[in-house]
Amino acid sequence: MKPALLMASRTRYALPLSTSLARKFDALGEVLDVHVLAAARRGEVHARDPRFTLVRPSPALDGPLFYLRFPFLVAGALRRRRPDALLVQGAPETALALLGRALARARTPVILDLHGDPGAPTRLYGSPRRRLLSPVADMLARYAVRHADGVRTLSPFTTDIVRGLGVEPAAEFVAFMDLDAFSERAPEPLPPRPELLFVGVLERYKAVDVIAEAWRRAAPQVPDGRLHIVGEGTMRELPERLVTDFPGRVRWTPRLTTPEVAAAIDASTALLLASRSEGLPRIVVEAFCRGRAVLGARAGGIPDIVVDGENGLLVPAEDADALAAAMVRMLTEPGLAERLGGGARRDVERWRATPEEHARRTRELVDRVTGVGGRA
Template sequence: MVRGGQIHVRNVVSGLRARGHDVRLIDWNDEPERSFQRSLSPHFRFGFDPTRTLVRAISVGRQMDADAIISKTRKTYLAGLGAAAALDISHVVHVGSSPTAAGGSISDCLLDKSFEARLRAPHDAYFVVCQAIGDELEALGIDPNRVFDVKNAVDTDRFHPDGPPDPLSSSDMKRLPDDDDLRLGYVGGLHEYKGLDDLADALDRVHSDSHLIVAGDGPDRERLERKFGSTATFLGAIPYEQIPAFYHEIDVLVLPSHTEGLPRVVLEAQATGTPVVATRVGGVPEVVEDGQTGLLCDAHDPDCLAAAIDRLATDGAERSRLAEVGREAVATSFTWDSLYGRYERFLRTICD
């Protein structure tokens, strides 16, 4: 449970259980990692595993006299819907990403259509992480009264300006640049839709001295390493426990994505007191107010990214101001406790 969606599930289930609710997790995992998991060892995720999930959900739901089923990923939307129908209880789908894929290939179009078909199934409610996704669901013909914005959350004690609980490994520390250049950071997968090609082009256009440090891995890594050359250091995937330390080692987080839901990395950076430069996509403008809690650029705009980097490189006071205001905004509205409260309130509305 180290990826963003998995962390969300773990924390929501643990948090609601701590508040006295009986919550079980049915997941695809070789071995359960928590007492609340009812894991299924994955075999074939198209058709076979969702069917097994359906059967397991009905069994667990009957044992615990469940009031609702929440399906977290699109692969389980129909399985969860079938189980809820069999149990005669409410079914909620969690939508954490845009229903529209970033690419324009035939496979992307097929994925779009499959996702849309699953979303249009007769679910009782939709939990979204930002209003932007809610608007997309409404455009697909889904009743906005069935859409609930649960938002995302961040551990504002673990991600804190006062310091990380776990330092970066000594090997990673040795790879960090030791000069006075502005340290830019990126955290996430290395995929085309993340916009790193735009960031590479932007670094070719900046006038200030800067260096990018990348924490993450993915299919585009080798190609991106060649494209960035000496302007970036790729650390690969680092343990989640060390991510707070990563934010403390950089001066600015840059997220140049072409599509997003409500990216947790932005919340984490803001909670740590690290200023953010991000693209104006998905729910990002709902947590980054341009010029107030960070800087925003249009997607596919290397010139704007370069200008934002130069602006922060030459103005330390601006970096400090954005860091302070960003931390305050996240600590007010995006804590886990506030998210648990939204879950409780919305589920009561749905199940009543």
């Protein structure tokens, strides 16, 4: 029989699954007996799927309540399902899952699925009050990495984090990303008027403040240049002020559908990603599919995928002067964006993974950690 895998996280799902998620879980189901313990999107569970146990959101304090319940939810799932392995996304979640395993008195191997810097959520996301939780989050992350039965990483950046804690990852491989909307047609030529595009949440970890300051310094040097910001978040006042201060040259779009993101990339000269922290940034792969270079920060996993002078430009993180200079170069230097965009298009294949490839690597990971090829 196929090994049984319980996947646990605070990822929010809506049922029925989207087409891309259905492809992912259908492929996983071909090689593993998968069950998912996760969170439900508020108001969006409209069907039942026997593969999923989704925790409905609480009216208030949804996040803290979910994490308080998480060890007990994991313990209950381990007792009922007796999986061959438990794969948990996130380091703090894995530490809580290890507590759940102890509560269940189970011996199920626990695998940490690490997608980024485990210290970033408390330091760089949301309210500044979350930073008070950083010492606890750091302690949980160290415990998870050192006590999990295996760790899966996405890229050299996350692998280095794990090795820095004295642990060798059991596997490093990229996740399946549905890139059909970005790959189904050939890239468009660069737009006649130079434009930079940012797509992401308007939070501190995305360095929206650095982008705004850099644009103020770069814009006078590129009179015909434009900036398009796509996203929502707690730092929305920054794009609001830019739109007011640079009429006709800055656009802010709170939300776009996936096809609309592809169209926005086509309308841009290059993508901006000046984040203070990133795992393996999906938006970069999407921009590469559309033949667009990336102007990024040397932070997190961005240098894993953006190579300075080959498929983009890299600048020091949180350096508005360096970012402004690179903005001016990208928008004014003849042939630069086109040459780097060609390099981006050539490099995209390195970061593609089909659902079947992702499922195969996940099965190999489970087999490696458990030594079990199936249940009797």
